[in-house]
Amino acid sequence: MTREYKISAALKMVDxxxxxxxxxxxxxxxxxxxxxxxxxxxAIASFLALLEKDIRAGQNLAPIPDNLMKILLTSLGGEVxxxxxxxxxxxx
Numbered sequence: 001m002t003r004e005y006k007i008s009a010a011l012k013m014v015d016x017x018x019x020x021x022x023x024x025x026x027x028x029x030x031x032x033x034x035x036x037x038x039x040x041x042x043a044i045a046s047f048l049a050l051l052e053k054d055i056r057a058g059q060n061l062a063p064i065p066d067n068l069m070k071i072l073l074t075s076l077g078g079e080v081x082x083x084x085x086x087x088x089x090x091x092x
């Protein structure tokens with residue numbers, strides 16, 4: 001459901017100690033309350049458990065290739081726009 005409010009009226013609906021998130025998309029702003037509930041993703045939890053198992057066993061581990069390390073170090077501190085299309089070949 002979409003409701004229209006003036007900003008001053010909308011701000012009166014928020015408690016002083018609440019935290020809000022503002023998502024901007026072109027001509028739209030979405031406002032959401034931040035909750036203390038932890039987000040759990042079963043796929044990520046399973047992957048992290050597998051990774052932990054491999055690290056403890058010393059299996060399936062390899063150093064980061066030099067060319068990838070150079071790219072990672074070069075991008076430190078720079079802005080990354082995740083919406084930009086990837087052009088060219090990608091080496092995994």
